[in-house]
Amino acid sequence: MCxxxxxxxxxxxxxxxxxxxxxxxxxxxxSNWQAVCKLHHDSTIQRQEKQNIIVxxxxxxFPLNPDHHWNK
Incomplete structure (x- = not known):
C-alpha cells in the first residue's frame, strides 16, 4: 500500500x-501474510475488505481501483 x-x-x-x-x-x-503499516491495516485494508473495493x-x-469511473 505505502x-x-x-x-x-x-x-x-x-x-x-x-x-x-x-x-x-x-x-x-x-504465504497469506503481508507486512503492512498499522495505518493502512486499520483503515484502508479494513474498508476494502468490508466494501470489496480497492481504495x-x-x-x-489516479484511483487504484480499476473499476473507478476515472479509469474507464
Missing part, C-alpha cells in the same frame, strides 16, 4: 491477504 504510493514506512502489522475469518490454517499460512490513488492522483 509502496504503491512511493512511501517508505515501517511495516508493523501482518495482514492476511485472503481474510482468514477464523480459519486457523489460513491464519497461520505464511487509494497512485502518485499521480
Amino acid at each position: 509502496e504503491e504510493q512511493n512511501k517508505i514506512v515501517v511495516a508493523t502489522v501482518v495482514n492476511h491477504i485472503v481474510p482468514h475469518k477464523g480459519d486457523q490454517s489460513l491464519f497461520w499460512d505464511k 487509494g490513488c497512485d502518485e499521480s492522483g
Whole structure:
C-alpha cells in the first residue's frame, strides 16, 4: 500500500491477504501474510475488505481501483 504510493514506512502489522475469518490454517499460512503499516491495516485494508473495493490513488492522483469511473 505505502509502496504503491512511493512511501517508505515501517511495516508493523501482518495482514492476511485472503481474510482468514477464523480459519486457523489460513491464519497461520505464511504465504497469506503481508507486512503492512498499522495505518493502512486499520483503515484502508479494513474498508476494502468490508466494501470489496480497492481504495487509494497512485502518485499521480489516479484511483487504484480499476473499476473507478476515472479509469474507464
